[in-house]
């Protein structure tokens with residue numbers, strides 16, 4: 216079902232990405248009868264990274280203990296080191312109960328209390344009001360919450376006749392005179408280019424953890440949406456804030472869910488001390504992630520870590536004191552992963568853990584309806600972004616666990632709703648001759664023959680990832696960031712000459728990975744530039760040369776834009792409606 220043009224397909228709306236945010240936006244557009252809606256996704260939607268989320272969705276339902284949306288909002292703002300826009304955080308926390316009930320009605324099989332209401336469990340930084348003890352706020356389906364979200368929403372999209380273009384990778388955005396009118400995608404199976412004309416485009420391409428060498432993110436998390444936007448002149452917001460999850464695993468790209476600490480798991484250092492008592496006396500292991508990740512980093516740096524082969528690179532997560540049956544029932548995948556990937560029975564032995572690159576707080580700047588900001592003023596008409604690729608900003612300088620699934624659902628739904636209203640007032644979309652020219656030229660450049668000497672793209676990628684891990688990790692400083700900026704500029708130059716060796720057309724993985732590398736290099740440069748500019752420490756951004764938080768100068772958002780002569784830094788004010796910036800003790 217298309218609006219039918221001869222040169223390409225045309226839709227009322229095209230959603231780029233079939234994760235939780237994209238599926239919800241598409242379903243909402245379809246529920247509103249906006250006209251033909253398509254999801255264009257480089258993966259089959261069910262394989263999106265949302266499926267890896269175990270812990271749950273935050274919502275102040277108050278089913279197992281008293282709770283309120285106001286407490287949730289306060290925790291979100293304080294957890295985010297007061298950089299979250301409070302008007303946006305309020306929207307998210309107020310809509311949380313409704314979006315969870317919406318999902319339940321759509322068929323998501325939440326775990327339940329004996330009386331049939333949705334069960335809830337504890338997560339880091341979620342408290343019973345203004346710094347008190349932890350409160351159970353996460354709604355979950357065992358440790359398969361994200362998987363269930365994908366299945367529920369995918370089925371609903373099929374039911375509402377959303378058209379799917381799976382294994383199509385979007386490589387260009389069509390924007391003329393401040394208005395977006397479609398995208399260009401490569402079909403992975405054939406390497407053919409397709410133009411998708413649309414009255415509205417929703418970017419929902421997920422995170423970009425793959426800019427780091429050691430990350431919990433899936434291989435597809437390459438920042439394609441932010442990369443496309445950046446090259447179209449749209450600035451990226453708060454890129455210096457990248458979250459390191461405290462409980463990654465040495466030598467593996469897997470994650471031990473925070474739900475394990477929510478159930479009562481303890482962290483111990485090489486001396487057997489429960490060290491979080493020193494860093495966060497009230498919340499201990501359930502302090503926000505930036506606090507726990509930094510504490511682990513400090514313990515290891517002080518020589519109080521432990522390591523298998525004489526190293527000193529991790530601490531341990533103890534679940535051995537928890538009821539083994541309850542552990543297996545509530546976290547079955549976690550128990551399985553520990554056994555399969557580490558050979559550890561989590562009820563008998565502690566699990567080695569250390570911080571790993573996990574979640575992007577920054578991204579494409581939007582308002583609470585997903586409309587993409589053109590800069591410090593105005594919007595790009597017809598262009599929306601939602602999910603991890605967007606920065607609304609509700610997480611500020613550090614996201615609380617379970618607030619991301621909430622973010623993708625609330626703002627996926629809101630972007631879909633607003634886009635449905637927008638397309639109703641627009642003329643039908645048409646593609647124009649030459650729409651695919653720019654994308655075609657870029658692909659041909661990568662495929663051109665006869666060039667030698669350039670390093671293979673995979674070598675450039677490995678260099679970028681290693682440098683990001685070493686110079687823009689849990690702790691940063693001016694010297695490292697300056698060296699990183701220079702290195703990335705050099706790699707970008709090298710990339711301009713990159714050539715892929717596989718010149719085939721069928722599932723040319725190297726070609727597509729190389730276009731992803733172009734996005735990652737742009738995104739990584741924006742991270743390095745923003746991190747160098749922010750001369751203070753806040754949330755996930757810790758500067759060893761500027762360890763204090765400086766509200767007077769830095770209680771503001773960063774925007775980094777790509778200009779012909781380099782990267783330009785600008786700022787947006789933070790919306791403070793209820794909670795003035797205060798001390799961040801836990």
Ligand SMILES: Cc1cc2nc3c(=O)[nH]c(=O)nc-3n(C[C@H](O)[C@H](O)[C@H](O)COP(=O)(O)OP(=O)(O)OC[C@H]3O[C@@H](n4cnc5c(N)ncnc54)[C@H](O)[C@@H]3O)c2cc1C
Nearest residue numbers: 232233234235236257258265270385421602603617619620
């Ligand atoms: C291991 C792990 C566990 C997590 N656990 C939790 C948790 O318990 N609770 C919580 O709140 N958060 C959790 N998070 C974070 C949360 O899961 C993610 O932030 C969220 O799922 C992102 O959803 P999304 O829809 O924005 O993107 P994704 O689910 O990543 O989907 C991105 C989509 O974009 C498509 N795409 C990307 N680029 C292109 C392109 N160029 N062309 C076409 N399609 C493209 C992909 O095919 C994919 O369908 C976890 C994250 C990880 C990595």
